[in-house]
Amino acid sequence: MxxxxxxxxxxxxxxxxxxxDDIYKNLIAECASQGVSDDVQIVKTGCFGFCEQxxxxxxxPEDSFYVQVKPEDAKELVSEHIVKGREVTRLLYDKNKSKKHAKVEDIQFYQKQFRIVLxxxxxxxxxxxxxYIAREGYAALEKALFNMTPDxxxxxxxxxxxxxxxxxxxxxxxxxxxxxxxxxxTKYVVCNADEGDPGAYMxxxxxxxxxxSILEAMTIAGYTCGARQGYxxxxxxxxxxxxxxxxxxQQARDYGLLGEDILGSGFSFDIEIxxxxxxxxxGEETALLASIEGERGMPRPRPPFPAVKGLWGQPTVINNVETWANIPMIILKGGDWFSKIGTEDSKGTKVFALTGKIRNSGLVEVPMGTTLREIIFDIGGGIANDKEFKAVQTGGPSGGVITKADLDTPIDYGSLMGLGSMMGSGGMIVMDEDDCIVDVTKFYLGFSVDESCGKCSPCRIGGRSLYNILDKITKxxxxxxxxxxxxxxxxxxxKASLCGLGQTAPNPILSTIHYFEDEYLAHIKDKRCPAGKCKELISFNIxxxxxxxCTACARKCPVGAITGERRQLHRIDPELCIKCGVCLETCKFGAIYVR
Amino acid sequence: MAEIQTDCRTSTHAEPCREIDPGSVIPVVDEIITQYRSTRGALIPVLQSVQNLLGYLPKEILTHISRELSIPYSEVAGVVTFYSFFSTTPRGKHIIRVCLGTACYVRGGKEVLQALTRELKIKVGQTTDDHQFSLEIGRCFGACGLAPVVMIDEDVHQRVKPNAIGLLLAAYRDDDDQDRGGSDEKA
Known part of the structure; x- marks a missing residue:
């Protein structure tokens, strides 16, 4: 059938x-018990990107887009949609409560996206x-092996x-x-999948x-560069x-697409994880290679670059996952096709992990040259809880902040650099009025200090000194x-750090001092945290x-700092209060405020 | 997700939690070493497999690995102390990892961590006296849309609230095997 x-x-x-997974299992069971198993194919796919929902x-084929589905909804989905052909309206993504928004192409989150990598x-x-093969998978490998020279x-x-x-x-x-x-x-091909940037999961x-797509691309690189082994x-x-x-x-090996004599071409290539x-x-390439070799993951001075002298001293092509994922499409559709997407400086698309105080968290892939405003407000749906947009941070611990004034900048490698940030791997963290810029900067510095390998002193000592100063300011x-x-x-x-980690670790500070000097000044001169985040500079009051x-806050306070009789005004003892914020979260009447 | 653990995985869920007698596990450690004998750069995969098996890396085992792989002990110790996944002390029965990726941080991950340190009375990197819990921080589990996130063993708990930490831990503390994992309830 x-x-x-x-x-x-x-x-x-x-x-x-x-x-x-429970939804998946329940759907299978429901299809069986309602006798429609033969009419339906149930597939568990990769990420849709719309993680918030x-x-x-x-x-x-109806293209119905159901969100926030629970395992117990499986029964209704099968009995209504599959058996009776009626959409389950209550589960559709439909913020305006009109049926228009039900289908994928109608969802604003997807409208400005252009997907190559995803x-x-x-x-x-x-x-x-x-x-994968049905969607032109491994066709690029075949084309490269039989119709193209490495050049x-x-x-x-x-x-x-x-x-x-x-x-x-x-x-x-x-x-x-x-x-x-x-x-x-001997040469090697390496895929860098050590995605460590906090807040990025592309x-x-x-x-x-x-x-x-990654295996196919690495095999193409092996053929092109003359490598037989990938990691x-x-x-x-x-x-x-x-x-x-x-x-x-394993599947690729079974199909003769990986391993000895790929597709009968005489070319052999295999991959190890x-x-x-x-x-x-x-995540720094030379440190990564040291780690594969079984050593402490410490960067090595470049040059020589890995492309010439890499893994075990042999020439090594090393690219990141997203780069690899683009390769099959470039080979298949041609460089001309790819170069028409994007800007003069940066071709193709970029995947961003859009997170933080944004309404629609998720993964978005857009052509280079899309503006931040389009990403944050059109795709991301704006700031959560109707708060005020403050800044967006790109490039993670290596990047910087971009403010309202620059939201209309088309994004590419050059433009982000010009704004004192960088593309980075694609984390994009949106901050609102409640986020303290100094506190977030301290967070990034703390990350870089924790992760510094300690090999070179500018990074080891400089990072620590910067962190200490920031800590002082927040206190x-x-x-x-x-x-x-x-x-x-x-x-x-x-100037002096050995690798990218140390060279870029000060970026969050330099960028935030540039754009938010007033906030630093409020902490330093007025001893005030405008966002109400820095514990030493705020107090909780009723x-x-x-x-x-109602006594709810007093019962929840972990240190017994709140006193007051039932039905009487309560009071917070500032000497005892540890500023954990539990009272603020507990109070249902908005009676707690931060000063 | 338990089925995805295989040989050389650095597990987030280490089985035994008390100290073990190193002598009794040498044969299994040797089996792991044999398996990687022909692998270049075998030290890290060997350490990962052994820690996955034992829950931590006792000193006696490290000296044994050093001898068997002909790598100086100083180098082995250097690698073990460099990578945050390796532990030379026994860890708790349940590993709690609070995500402090940026998305979780701005959505209150730090407050969740503070609530946990208060509740468990331990600092990050420590294990409770009853060996029930170890507290660690994580950097992004890729569930940013659900921030703040706490991972206990293999279960991801989303949108965790600091004042509900007690409830969350209770489900693990008695180790009753009811379904507690990955729920979207307001934990």
């Missing part, structure tokens, strides 16, 4: 943690190679103009070409949703991505000369006209 409906369930990490279930995420079952491949990448998506934006064709040109029997979703270095924190990669590798062990600095002990001091330490770190004396 022919399949009437396809049910696609998001199997990304976020939706899985919201029991997507997860778990997501999409039913084809082309298969949310469409195919990542654990089934046939579905043709490199020429195509050059025409495409693709630059590395890991952060620095180095032209990919040049890397490949360096390795190709070195005369050497690579994780790509690996979970479309693992074959994928991936964070151990990504168990689902690892599992799907392992399945994909290596797991990270919790060190952010291993109300800052002095005016601290600002100049931080700038000069920051400049020294930029509004006499709002407190009804």
């Amino acid at each position: 022919a399949i009437k409906n396809y049910i696609l369930i998001c199997g990304g990490t976020a939706c899985e943690s919201s029991r997507a 997860g778990p997501i279930v999409k039913i084809l 082309r298969n995420c949310g469409f195919i079952n990542p654990e089934n190679i046939d579905e 043709d491949v490199i020429g195509e990448l050059k025409t495409a103009g693709i630059r590395g998506r890991g952060g620095a934006g180095f032209p990919t064709w040049m890397k490949w070409n360096f390795t190709k040109q070195v005369e050497n029997d 690579d994780r979703s790509t690996l979970e949703g479309d693992p074959h 994928i270095y991936i964070r151990a924190e990504y168990p689902l991505a690892i599992k799907r990669l392992e399945i994909a590798m 290596r797991l990270g062990a919790g060190a952010f600095v291993c 109300g002990e800052g002095e005016m000369e601290d600002l100049e001091q931080m700038k000069s330490i920051g400049q020294a770190m930029k 509004l006499a006209d709002k407190c009804i004396g």
Whole structure:
């Protein structure tokens, strides 16, 4: 019997943690018990990107987009939608309560997106190679192996103009070409999947949703550069991505697409997975290679660059996941096609993990040159809880903030640099009026200090000094000369650090002092935290006209700092209060305020 | 997600939690070493597998690995102390990891961490006296849309509220096996 409906369930990490797997199992069971198993194919796909609304279930051919689905909804989805052909309106994504917004193409979140990297995420079952092949998977490998010379491949990448998506934006064709040109029997291809930038998960979703695209691209690089062995270095924190990669590798070997004599071409290439062990600095390419070699993941001075002298001293092509995911499409559709997308400076698309105080958190892929305003307000739906937009942080601990004044800047590598931030790997964290810029900057510095490997002193000592000064400022002990001091330490770190971690660690400080000097001054001169975040500079108080004396806050206070009789005004003892904020969260009457 | 653990995984859920007698586990450690004998750069995968098996890396085991792989002990110790996933002391039965990625941070992850340290009376990196819980921080589990997130063993808990931490822990404390994982209830 022919399949009437396809049910696609998001199997990304976020939706899985919201029991997507139970939804999947319940749907299978319901289809069986309602006798429609033969009419329906149920597929668990990669991430749909719209994580805020997860778990997501999409039913084809109607293209109904169901959000925040619960396992117990499976019965109704099957009995109504599948059996009776009626959409379950209450589960549709439909913020205006009109039926118009039900379908994917009508959802604003997706309208401005253009998907190359995420082309298969949310469409195919990542654990089934046939579905990848059905969407032109491995066609690029076949084309490269049989119709293109290695120089043709490199020429195509050059025409495409693709630059590395890991952060620095180095032209990919040049890397490949360096390795190709070195005369050497042993060469390596490495995939950098050590995505450590806090608040960024593009690579994780790509690996979970479309693992074959990475394997295919690495094999093409092996053919082009003359390597027979590849490594994928991936964070151990990504168990689902690892599992799907392992399945994909096995399937590719079974199909003759990986291993000895690929597709009968005489070319052999295989891939091994290596797991990270919790060190952010291993995202830096030379540190990553040291880690694969079984050593402490410490960066090495460059040059020599890995393209010439990399893993075990051999020429090594190393690219990040997102870069790899672009390659098959470039080979298949041609460099010309790719180069028409994006801006003069930056070609193609970029995937961003849009998070923070945004209404629609999720993964978005947009052409280079899209403005921040479009991403945050059109795709992201604006700021959550109707708060005021304050800044967006890009580039993670290596980047900086962008304020309202620059929201209309078209995003590419150059424009973000010009604003004192950087593309980075694609984390985009939106902040609202309640976020303290100094506090967030301290968070980033704390991260860089924690993750500094300690090899070079500008990073090891400079980072710590910067953190200490910021800590002082957030405690109300800052002095005016601290600002100049931080700038000069920051400049020294930029110049003298060995690797990207230390060179970029001061960026959050330099950028926030530039754009939010007034906020630093409020902390330093007025001993005041305008956003009400820095504990030492705020106090919790009770509004006499709002407190009804319900005792809820007093019961919740972990240190017994709140006193008051039932139905009487309560009081917070500032000496005892540890400013944990539990009272603020507990009070249902808005009687607690922060000063 | 328990089925995805295989040999060389650095597990987020270590089984035994008390100290073990190193002598009794040497044969299994040797098995792991044999498995990686021909692998280049085998040290880290070996350490990952052994920690996955034992829950931590006792000193005696590290010296044994050092001898077997012919890598100086100083180098082995250097690697173990460099990577945050390796632990040389026994960890708790349940590993609590509070996400302090940026998205979780701006949505209140720090307050959740403070509530946990208060509730458990331990600092980050420590284990409770009853060996029930170890407290760690994580950097982004890729569930930013659901921030703030706390991972206990393999379960991801979303939109965690500081004042409901007690309830969350209670489900693990008695180790009753009722369904507690990955719920979207306001934990």
